[in-house]
Amino acid sequence: MKKTITTLENFGHSLCALSYCFRPETPVEICETFRFARENDLTVTLRGAGRSYNDAALNGGGIVLDLTGLNRILEWDPGSGVVRCEAGVTLDQLWHKVLPDGWWPPVVSGTMHTTLGGCLGANIHGKNNFRMGTIGEHVTEFTALLPTGEELTCSPETNPDLFYSIISGLGLLGVITTVSLKMKKIESGLLEVHAWPTRTLEEQLRSLEEGAPNYDYIVGWLDTIAIGHGQIHAANYVHDDPAPHKTMQLDYQSLPDRMFGVMPKSMLHYLMTPFMNNIGARGINTAKYVASLRKHVFRQSHAAFHFLLDYVPLWELSYGRTGLIQYQSFLPKETALQAWTEMLATAKERGLPSYLGVTKRHRPDKFLLSHALDGFSLALDFKVTDRNRARLSEMLQEFDQLVLDAGGRFYFAKNSETSSETTRAFLGEETVEKFMKLKQRVDPDGLLESDLYRRIFG
Amino acid sequence: MPGTQTMIPRATPLTPRKKAILIGAAGGIGAQVARRLAQEGYVLGLLDRSENVLKTLCDEINQTYGETRAVFYLHDVTAYDRVPDLFRKIVADLGGLNLFVYVAGAIYFPSIDEFNFAEDYKMVEVNLLGAMAWMSEVAPVFQSMRGGQIVGVSSVAGDRGRIGNPGYNASKAGFTCYLESLRNRLTRHGVNVITIKPGQVKTNVFNLPNAPKPVLAVTPEQAADGIWNAIEKRKQVAYISGLWRWVMLAITHTPSLIFRRLNF
Numbered sequence: 001m002k003k004t005i006t007t008l009e010n011f012g013h014s015l016c017a018l019s020y021c022f023r024p025e026t027p028v029e030i031c032e033t034f035r036f037a038r039e040n041d042l043t044v045t046l047r048g049a050g051r052s053y054n055d056a057a058l059n060g061g062g063i064v065l066d067l068t069g070l071n072r073i074l075e076w077d078p079g080s081g082v083v084r085c086e087a088g089v090t091l092d093q094l095w096h097k098v099l100p101d102g103w104w105p106p107v108v109s110g111t112m113h114t115t116l117g118g119c120l121g122a123n124i125h126g127k128n129n130f131r132m133g134t135i136g137e138h139v140t141e142f143t144a145l146l147p148t149g150e151e152l153t154c155s156p157e158t159n160p161d162l163f164y165s166i167i168s169g170l171g172l173l174g175v176i177t178t179v180s181l182k183m184k185k186i187e188s189g190l191l192e193v194h195a196w197p198t199r200t201l202e203e204q205l206r207s208l209e210e211g212a213p214n215y216d217y218i219v220g221w222l223d224t225i226a227i228g229h230g231q232i233h234a235a236n237y238v239h240d241d242p243a244p245h246k247t248m249q250l251d252y253q254s255l256p257d258r259m260f261g262v263m264p265k266s267m268l269h270y271l272m273t274p275f276m277n278n279i280g281a282r283g284i285n286t287a288k289y290v291a292s293l294r295k296h297v298f299r300q301s302h303a304a305f306h307f308l309l310d311y312v313p314l315w316e317l318s319y320g321r322t323g324l325i326q327y328q329s330f331l332p333k334e335t336a337l338q339a340w341t342e343m344l345a346t347a348k349e350r351g352l353p354s355y356l357g358v359t360k361r362h363r364p365d366k367f368l369l370s371h372a373l374d375g376f377s378l379a380l381d382f383k384v385t386d387r388n389r390a391r392l393s394e395m396l397q398e399f400d401q402l403v404l405d406a407g408g409r410f411y412f413a414k415n416s417e418t419s420s421e422t423t424r425a426f427l428g429e430e431t432v433e434k435f436m437k438l439k440q441r442v443d444p445d446g447l448l449e450s451d452l453y454r455r456i457f458g
Numbered sequence: 459m460p461g462t463q464t465m466i467p468r469a470t471p472l473t474p475r476k477k478a479i480l481i482g483a484a485g486g487i488g489a490q491v492a493r494r495l496a497q498e499g500y501v502l503g504l505l506d507r508s509e510n511v512l513k514t515l516c517d518e519i520n521q522t523y524g525e526t527r528a529v530f531y532l533h534d535v536t537a538y539d540r541v542p543d544l545f546r547k548i549v550a551d552l553g554g555l556n557l558f559v560y561v562a563g564a565i566y567f568p569s570i571d572e573f574n575f576a577e578d579y580k581m582v583e584v585n586l587l588g589a590m591a592w593m594s595e596v597a598p599v600f601q602s603m604r605g606g607q608i609v610g611v612s613s614v615a616g617d618r619g620r621i622g623n624p625g626y627n628a629s630k631a632g633f634t635c636y637l638e639s640l641r642n643r644l645t646r647h648g649v650n651v652i653t654i655k656p657g658q659v660k661t662n663v664f665n666l667p668n669a670p671k672p673v674l675a676v677t678p679e680q681a682a683d684g685i686w687n688a689i690e691k692r693k694q695v696a697y698i699s700g701l702w703r704w705v706m707l708a709i710t711h712t713p714s715l716i717f718r719r720l721n722f
Binding site for chain 2: 004005006007010012014015017018019040041042043054055060061062323325384389390392393396416417451454455
């Protein structure tokens with residue numbers, strides 16, 4: 001097992017923590033790590049690809065268990081569409097495996113570099129949350145290694161309490177070692193994308209709500225500087241592809257790694273950096289809106305539609321040395337418009353606009369630490385600078401209160417400033433108690449902790 | 459132990475926290491450096507032998523800022539074998555480490571014709587071996603994280619062997635040389651190592667028997683300001699007052715023919 005002392009960062013490069021990083025390649029080595037932690041009075045945090053925007057996979061001064069070494073796809077049955085793999089397998093590996101046989105992961109994140117373990121820990125959603133739910137709803141079974149050394153199989157029928165809490169449990173209850181996941185059958189490697197502009201936030205939310213029943217995926221882009229300007233991208237699976245075998249080939253899906261055929265895309269973020277300020281972002285957003293004014297329909301590969309964050313590799317570096325944070329709030333249909341109008345107006349007034357706003361449509365689920373509800377979500381990216389930290393912090397506290405008052409919820413893979421009081425308020429005392437009781441049962445020594453855990457349950 | 463992980467505020471992107479370990483925090487300079495670092499927003503692990511002094515200091519700092527910004531650990535720097543475990547614990551409690559400051563020091567003023575091995579031994583243990591034990595833990599961590607600063611409070615006494623205190627001079631000369639080696643090793647890994655050379659600082663050492671009269675002495679507050687300045691500017695060698703730099707320049711360049719005849 002590779003062991004190093006190293007500084008790890010969050011996805012937004014706005015936070016770093018010194019940790020002992022252990023990279024096991026077998027479950028036995030995970031048990032060894034737990035023994036080492038117990039002997040040395042250290043805590044253990046689980047980490048997949050490190051794509052959380054916050055401190056979910058950071059453990060300052062403690063052990064971080066890098067699980068990307070457990071990355072084998074164990075079984076793939078193209079007949080039933082069930083894949084069994086180790087939890088360090090990334091979505092990237094997964095779709096490459098299943099697509100040529102005509103399947104696609106039912107739920108994917110905005111980047112394909114996340115691991116299944118991480119996806120289950122945060123219980124991720126995609127642009128089809130309103131239709132397909134979270135990724136946890138497509139898991140038929142998983143095995144988890146508890147800090148006690150016990151290995152358990154969980155499914156909606158076997159150990160249901162742990163099934164519904166380890167998924168969404170942020171890696172605080174046990175290590176998911178293998179996952180069985182049911183894929184979605186597709187008839188083409190393409191999606192038919194409908195794009196249309198929206199002029200106001202109200203129109204955007206209405207488009208999401210009215211569009212959702214008619215589409216398989218729907219997502220909104222929102223210009224939060226010129227509040228309300230935006231664009232909807234809604235997509236359907238293609239059922240009449242004349243050459244599905246061609247479009248389902250991996251080569252057809254791959255994102256180009258060069259621009260104009262010459263410039264490596266990995267350099268593109270340098271070109272974006274000059275625009276990552278209030279004036280630059282306003283220009284970009286306006287240009288983007290003008291370009292989106294034409295209502296149009298086009299066909300796009302699955303990879304290009306879903307993995308927007310991978311389209312510009314290392315885009316997160318364009319925010320500069322101090323990085324970015326993301327603030328995502330989930331609000332019920334009834335209160336969303338008013339609360340977000342107030343939120344965006346506040347951000348604009350304080351001169352702390354978000355450079356990117358993304359809206360989605362959601363539905364509630366049964367998982368214990370669920371973030372979803374019947375309503376919408378708005379994700380906002382904020383640039384962090386040495387000068388805006390205090391003001392940004394103050395503003396986000398106000399946003400938290402606004403969201404709580406509007407009956408909203410938060411997502412633990414995104415928000416990095418949500419306090420323990422806010423967490424208790426939106427989850428409810430009962431849920432927190434239940435989670436703590438389960439944790440006490442499966443992790444009596446309290447080995448599994450993270451900076452996130454101490455923040456939201458501290 | 460007083461420090462627990464949940465007590466200490468953790469960093470978030472909007473409230474970044476720098477963390478420091480300070481060895482010898484109960485002394486005149488140490489306590490002042492602790493106050494200064496707390497003022498700069500550092501979260502501190504303070505180490506020394508005296509529980510009362512440390513507790514009072516921590517309470518004072520924590521009350522001033524209304525949060526747990528300092529925790530303390532009782533430790534004798536000559537307990538070398540306890541260092542690795544204690545270091546790991548403190549880093550876990552603080553949630554990381556950015557700065558390591560070694561202020562601990564021992565001094566004994568022998569009379570002019572006295573040779574006292576027991577006291578010399580103690581000075582070498584505290585001034586040099588203790589620092590080596592700690593820095594042997596800190597250096598590899600900073601090296602692999604490619605950052606961090608190590609500060610050693612050595613002395614102008616290490617620049618030249620004088621008539622008055624061979625044991626002390628030797629211990630500080632050793633420390634200065636050790637820090638320089640460390641700097642040469644670690645600079646290429648992005649770690650800054652600072653040698654602080656205070657002249658005389660008005661602490662209670664001047665109440666010891668045979669202690670000289672203070673000359674060009676600065677207050678502990680001035681010393682702490684000087685140390686912070688060196689940390690902030692990532693200096694390598696820093697005298698506390700500019701005057702001492704010139705004094706020491708003259709002393710280090712005095713030929714032995716003259717120097718060995720001086721009563722200085």
